Amino acid sequence: MDKKIIKGxxxxxxxxxxxxxLENTHLLINDGKILDIFKEVPTKYKNLNILDFKNKIIxxxxxxxxxHAPQYAMRGLGMDKELLDWLNTYTFKEENKFKxxxxxxxxxxxxxxxxxxxxxxxxxxxxxxxxxxxxxxFEVLEKYGLETYVGKVNMxxxxxxxxxENTEKSLKETEELILNYKNNKKSKPIITPRxxxxxTQKLLKGLGELAIKYNIPIQSHxxxxxxxxxxxxxxxxxxxxxxxNENNLFGQTPTLMAHCIYLTKKGIELMKNNRVIxxxxxxxxxxxxxxIMPVRTLLNEGLNIGLGSDIGAGHSIAIKRSMVMAxxxxxxxxxxxxxxKPLSTEEVFFMATKGSDFFGKIGEFNVDFSFDAxxxxxxxxxxxxxxxxxxxxxxxxxxDDRNIIKRYLNGKEINF
Amino acid sequence: MDKKIIKGxxxxxxxxxxxxxLENTHLLINDGKILDIFKEVPTKYKNLNILDFKNKIIxxxxxxxxxHAPQYAMRGLGMDKELLDWLNTYTFKEENKFKxxxxxxxxxxxxxxxxxxxxxxxxxxxxxxxxxxxxxxFEVLEKYGLETYVGKVNMxxxxxxxxxENTEKSLKETEELILNYKNNKKSKPIITPRxxxxxTQKLLKGLGELAIKYNIPIQSHxxxxxxxxxxxxxxxxxxxxxxxNENNLFGQTPTLMAHCIYLTKKGIELMKNNRVIxxxxxxxxxxxxxxIMPVRTLLNEGLNIGLGSDIGAGHSIAIKRSMVMAxxxxxxxxxxxxxxKPLSTEEVFFMATKGSDFFGKIGEFNVDFSFDAxxxxxxxxxxxxxxxxxxxxxxxxxxDDRNIIKRYLNGKEINF
Numbered sequence: 001m002d003k004k005i006i007k008g009x010x011x012x013x014x015x016x017x018x019x020x021x022l023e024n025t026h027l028l029i030n031d032g033k034i035l036d037i038f039k040e041v042p043t044k045y046k047n048l049n050i051l052d053f054k055n056k057i058i059x060x061x062x063x064x065x066x067x068h069a070p071q072y073a074m075r076g077l078g079m080d081k082e083l084l085d086w087l088n089t090y091t092f093k094e095e096n097k098f099k100x101x102x103x104x105x106x107x108x109x110x111x112x113x114x115x116x117x118x119x120x121x122x123x124x125x126x127x128x129x130x131x132x133x134x135x136x137x138f139e140v141l142e143k144y145g146l147e148t149y150v151g152k153v154n155m156x157x158x159x160x161x162x163x164x165e166n167t168e169k170s171l172k173e174t175e176e177l178i179l180n181y182k183n184n185k186k187s188k189p190i191i192t193p194r195x196x197x198x199x200t201q202k203l204l205k206g207l208g209e210l211a212i213k214y215n216i217p218i219q220s221h222x223x224x225x226x227x228x229x230x231x232x233x234x235x236x237x238x239x240x241x242x243x244x245n246e247n248n249l250f251g252q253t254p255t256l257m258a259h260c261i262y263l264t265k266k267g268i269e270l271m272k273n274n275r276v277i278x279x280x281x282x283x284x285x286x287x288x289x290x291x292i293m294p295v296r297t298l299l300n301e302g303l304n305i306g307l308g309s310d311i312g313a314g315h316s317i318a319i320k321r322s323m324v325m326a327x328x329x330x331x332x333x334x335x336x337x338x339x340x341k342p343l344s345t346e347e348v349f350f351m352a353t354k355g356s357d358f359f360g361k362i363g364e365f366n367v368d369f370s371f372d373a374x375x376x377x378x379x380x381x382x383x384x385x386x387x388x389x390x391x392x393x394x395x396x397x398x399x400d401d402r403n404i405i406k407r408y409l410n411g412k413e414i415n416f
Numbered sequence: 417m418d419k420k421i422i423k424g425x426x427x428x429x430x431x432x433x434x435x436x437x438l439e440n441t442h443l444l445i446n447d448g449k450i451l452d453i454f455k456e457v458p459t460k461y462k463n464l465n466i467l468d469f470k471n472k473i474i475x476x477x478x479x480x481x482x483x484h485a486p487q488y489a490m491r492g493l494g495m496d497k498e499l500l501d502w503l504n505t506y507t508f509k510e511e512n513k514f515k516x517x518x519x520x521x522x523x524x525x526x527x528x529x530x531x532x533x534x535x536x537x538x539x540x541x542x543x544x545x546x547x548x549x550x551x552x553x554f555e556v557l558e559k560y561g562l563e564t565y566v567g568k569v570n571m572x573x574x575x576x577x578x579x580x581e582n583t584e585k586s587l588k589e590t591e592e593l594i595l596n597y598k599n600n601k602k603s604k605p606i607i608t609p610r611x612x613x614x615x616t617q618k619l620l621k622g623l624g625e626l627a628i629k630y631n632i633p634i635q636s637h638x639x640x641x642x643x644x645x646x647x648x649x650x651x652x653x654x655x656x657x658x659x660x661n662e663n664n665l666f667g668q669t670p671t672l673m674a675h676c677i678y679l680t681k682k683g684i685e686l687m688k689n690n691r692v693i694x695x696x697x698x699x700x701x702x703x704x705x706x707x708i709m710p711v712r713t714l715l716n717e718g719l720n721i722g723l724g725s726d727i728g729a730g731h732s733i734a735i736k737r738s739m740v741m742a743x744x745x746x747x748x749x750x751x752x753x754x755x756x757k758p759l760s761t762e763e764v765f766f767m768a769t770k771g772s773d774f775f776g777k778i779g780e781f782n783v784d785f786s787f788d789a790x791x792x793x794x795x796x797x798x799x800x801x802x803x804x805x806x807x808x809x810x811x812x813x814x815x816d817d818r819n820i821i822k823r824y825l826n827g828k829e830i831n832f
Contacts, residue, residue: 073798076813077806079743080760289747289758315740315813324731327495331705332748342705344496382489390493397492397731400816 002411003030005045008053008375010365011392012060013350016299021388022365026050029371032411037367055384057376057391060363061121061407062319063355066219066258066279066308068126069137069150070095070104072111076315083225083288086313092160094312095128095153104133108140113416116144117401118318119374120309121409122359124149124219124256126192129165131173135180141187145414147359151192151219152177156203159194171206178214191253195221196232196243208248217254217358220244222278223267224259225290241267251276254358258308259284260298261291268301277304277356282325284310292329296340299347304356307348320396323348345393375406418827419446421461424469424791426781427808428476429766432715437804438781442466445787448827453783471800473792473807476779477537477823478735479771482635482674482695482724484542485553485566486511486520488527490728499641499704502729508576510728511544511569520549524556529832532560533817534734535790536725537825538775540565540635540672542608545581547589551596557603561830563775567608567635568593572619575610587622594630607669611637612648612659624664633670633774636660638694639683640675641706657683667692670774674724675700676714677707684717693720693772698741700726708745712756715763720772723764736812739764761809791822 006029010022028036028045041050071091078090098104115123125141125148127134134152141148152174156165174191181189191211193199199207211218223229223240232240241263244250250257251274260278263271271278280293298305307322308314314322330343354363362372378384378395381403386394395403407414422445426438444452444461457466487507494506514520531539541557541564543550550568557564568590572581590607597605607627609615615623627634639645639656648656657679660666666673667690676694679687687694696709714721723738724730730738746759769779778788794800794811797819802810811819823830 075798076810077802079809079813080758286744286747289751291751292748328702331702332708335705335707342496382491386493393495394492397495 003028003035003048005029005041005048005050006053006371007050008056008058009388010058011388012364013346013353014364016347016350019346019349019389019392023388027365027371029411032370034365034367034369034371037365053375057378057388057395058373059376059392060353061372061374061409062119062352063306063359063363064115064120064123064309064319065256065277065306065355065358066281067123067311067314067317069108069111070098070128071312072114073107074312075317079287079315081288083290084227086288088160091312092163096162098128098130098133101132101136104130104136105140108137112140112144112146114317115146116407116414116416117404119401119404119407120317120319121372121407121414122147122355122362124190124358125151126219127152129153129155129163129170131177134177138181138184138187142184144416145409145412146186147409148187149190149217149219150187151190153192153194154203154207155194155198156200158198167200167203167206170203171210174207175210178210178216182214182216189216191216191218191249193220193249196240197228197235204243204247204249208252211253212248215253217256218249219256220249220258222257222260223262224285225288226262229262239264239266241270245270245274250274256306256358258310259290259293261285261293268298268303272302275304277306277358279306279308280326280351281308281310281314282322282329283314283316286325286329287315288313292333294333295326295330295343296333305351306356306358307351318401319352320399323352323396326351345389345396349392371408371411373408374404376403377405378403419444419451419464421445421457421464421466422469422787423466424472424474425804426474427804428780429762429769430780432763432766435762435765435805435808439804443781443787445827448786450781450783450785450787453781469791473794473804473811474789475792475808476769477788477790477825478535478768479722479775479779480531480536480539480725480735481672481693481722481771481774482697483539483727483730483733485524485527486514486544487728488530489523491733492731495703495731497704499706500643502704504576507728508579512578514544514546514549517548517552520546520552521556524553528556528560528562530733531562532823532830532832533820535817535820535823536733536735537788537823537830538563538771538778540606540774541567542635543568545569545571545579545586547593550593554597554600554603558600560832561825561828562602563825564603565606565633565635566603567606569608569610570619570623571610571614572616574614583616583619583622586619587626590623591626594626594632598630598632605632607632607634607665609636609665612656613644613651620659620663620665624668627669628664631669633672634665635672636665636674638673638676639678640701641704642678645678655680655682657686661686661690666690672722672774674726675706675709677701677709684714684719688718691720693722693774695722695724696742696767697724697726697730698738698745699732700729702741702745703731704729708749710749711742711746711759712749721767722772722774723767734817735768736815739768739812742767761805761812765808787824787827789824790820792819793821794819
């Protein structure tokens with residue numbers, strides 16, 4: 001049997017408000033799953049090898065619920081623009097390069113390696129409109145063993161001609177990708193209209209039909225920017241959330257909506273009733289001067305919230321950095337409204353490692369969970385004579401990819 | 417003679433609004449100063465060795481105008497508190513450890529090395545109240561060849577007993593340190609009342625007298641937090657800036673004031689008239705939920721502004737990170753007031769490399785300037801087929817200490 005024992009200091013979230021700590025504990029791993037947990041190894045397992053990580057800390061891998069793989073190569077560029085300008089001046093030009101599958105191969109490999117390096121082993125990813133380079137992205141991610149959802153972008157209006165799709169072709173290619181990849185174990189398809197303003201009504205309707213026909217999840221952008229919200233109103237004469245909802249793109253299958261800064265009361269209600277997950281992308285939101293997601297308010301309303309690096313509007317692929325920024329922005333809200341408590345380390349860690357269960361029940365060092373882990377060596381960050389919580393907090397604030405010395409997904413080591 | 421030629425792509429600021437680029441250019445360095453600049457090496461220098469950095473980019477080192485060396489070891493801890501709570505729960509306890517000179521030696525060495533690693537070769541630093549460990553800090557910084565100002569902290573009320581100084585002793589020790597170090601070439605003394613609330617009137621008066629007697633610069637904190645501003649009003653029944661000003665601690669000698677978030681109109685006027693430099697510490701300001709310095713407004717008013725990491729309330733010692741955060745926070749202000757333009761890459765680069773001339777005329781690759789430089793290898797950040805400005809911007813946003821491959825101050829390589 002494929003049994004092994006891993007020993008260390010495990011930290012994980014069971015819920016939004018509490019961290020769990022297993023100090024100097026042994027996990028028995030069988031076929032990639034946690035079979036048992038014990039302080040002392042029982043006699044019957046004495047013959048098994050123990051992989052002992054000693055004083056290191058072990059946490060679940062990070063989950064990135066929103067990022068654009070084709071924007072990887074433009075990280076840190078064009079940061080002096082707002083959303084719509086930034087799209088037109090920089091982003092669309094870069095995405096157009098992905099008609100070249102050689103370019104796609106090179107950038108997507110670098111992208112996947114960098115995700116792994118930074119401990120993000122599960123991610124939900126926008127590709128471009130290009131079917132072939134989307135296939136390459138599937139293959140690259142599969143090769144590295146990451147668990148992902150990958151969406152070919154759909155976009156058939158209000159964008160440069162060179163990225164504007166024919167509606168029928170867009171739907172047909174999306175369906176082909178669904179059929180090709182829906183039975184994948186690791187990298188699966190997700191329906192990905194870029195956002196309402198770059199989609200015709202017909203495209204949205206067709207995508208919603210595909211979502212239901214094949215039971216495929218959905219990702220898009222929602223209420224990121226005040227101009228954009230106004231624009232959607234002009235285009236559809238309707239509430240932004242309702243535009244998606246009426247086309248079966250809002251929780252009819254599992255749905256992620258990035259940003260959610262300017263939701264109406266009705267929009268919040270709809271997200272909650274339809275169990276749509278809001279993805280907070282704090283770095284992107286400040287870089288594009290979009291605003292601050294009212295995370296505490298949305299949590300109080302009972303929404304599920306995850307985190308996204310939103311590469312390339314967010315510049316850092318490290319989810320750790322989004323965690324810190326989420327806390328920081330929540331403090332700016334708190335400063336002016338003492339009823340809206342800042343986010344805690346516990347809360348952002350929960351968001352960053354559980355990913356609102358979009359990937360199922362993950363992120364715990366508990367029996368029946370798959371063994372997914374990052375081994376953190378924090379010895380260069382200062383004394384380790386701290387509580388495990390303090391060491392975790394310090395790693396999140398001042399550590400970097402160099403502190404992550406091993407990565408596991410379903411019991412297998414992931415390398416880059 | 418000690419002449420050498422350095423070749424590369426040089427980027428620097430001459431003023432707030434423009435970057436200067438010297439592509440594939442040779443600098444002739446003599447005794448640590450730039451003697452000449454040329455595209456092609458003239459015949460008379462053909463015999464000199466050329467240190468050719470090829471396609472790399474070369475920028476001036478960073479200047480950190482506000483940070484606390486004794487808080488280095490607590491970076492990333494206690495980030496769930498506001499200023500006054502954070503001081504009492506975490507900071508004062510950590511600073512108390514510096515009565516132990518063994519501890520001081522260890523931490524101050526780590527601190528100095530980390531500054532160098534991140535390209536900060538000039539810094540203005542708070543020590544603790546302890547004279548002996550302040551001397552150690554002077555020695556460590558001198559050993560590594562950094563240019564700094566170091567201040568023994570003065571604090572004689574409203575703090576824990578274990579850090580409360582006797583006023584006379586505080587002044588006496590400060591004077592002794594001034595006499596010992598004022599003729600240093602590299603690390604010089606600076607007068608450092610922690611801030612008005614932890615100083616008696618008598619202490620402030622005495623420190624102002626020392627500043628004038630020995631012509632020593634001054635650093636402190638000003639208007640960081642709304643509670644603090646109110647507290648100063650209660651203690652002194654006076655405007656915060658005036659408290660310093662009336663004690664000759666506000667521009668009577670060169671003065672740095674950290675934070676400056678909640679300045680009154682009168683306070684701004686006083687800073688301007690007295691040429692007091694405001695130090696923006698964006699990371700600290702969000703971590704402690706203090707607020708956002710109105711940088712654009714203060715620039716419009718004609719104030720000089722520099723940047724500070726404010727270790728340990730700021731968690732990252734990298735000034736690059738403060739530059740990005742300064743831009744990001746300015747975008748949050750801009751979002752609600754379109755008259756207050758976000759800070760540009762040019763502006764934050766100027767702040768980060770010129771340091772408001774607090775160290776004199778630095779930060780330019782121009783004749784008669786000392787040769788101070790960071791050699792940046794950005795080949796792992798993506799294509800280098802970009803403009804120099806784009807490469808600079810990308811390094812600032814997504815690079816880290818690994819991209820800095822060499823550091824020079826006054827023509828000498830600085831190692832750690």
